[in-house]
Amino acid sequence: MIVIADFCIVPMGVGVSVSPYVAACEKVLKEAGLKTQLHAYGTNIEGEWDAVFAAIKRCHEAVHAMGAPRITSTLKFGTRTDRAQTMEDKVRSVEQKL
Secondary structure (H helix, E strand, O other): OEEEEEEEEEEEOOOOOOHHHHHHHHHHHHHOOOEEEEEOOEEEEEEEHHHHHHHHHHHHHHHHHOOOOEEEEEEEEEEOOOOOOOHHHHHHHHHOOO
């Protein structure tokens, strides 16, 4: 099953800048072969259910391995069974109505 997720990982106890940790997570997602779209407060991820959630777990593991003692994440996700839809399809649908 294809899932589109909006994922935000926030390491805690590492100071003000979290960009090195976010970059490490982005590398994990790319290595997993997932389609991603980085945005100002997270990353949209598209792929097979098991691959997406396994990669999110690996993001947590990678950020902890970098020394983050604590991580908080937010995750929104959705699936469809009536038709195939990509991240671009969803954005285009809204943009066409503007």
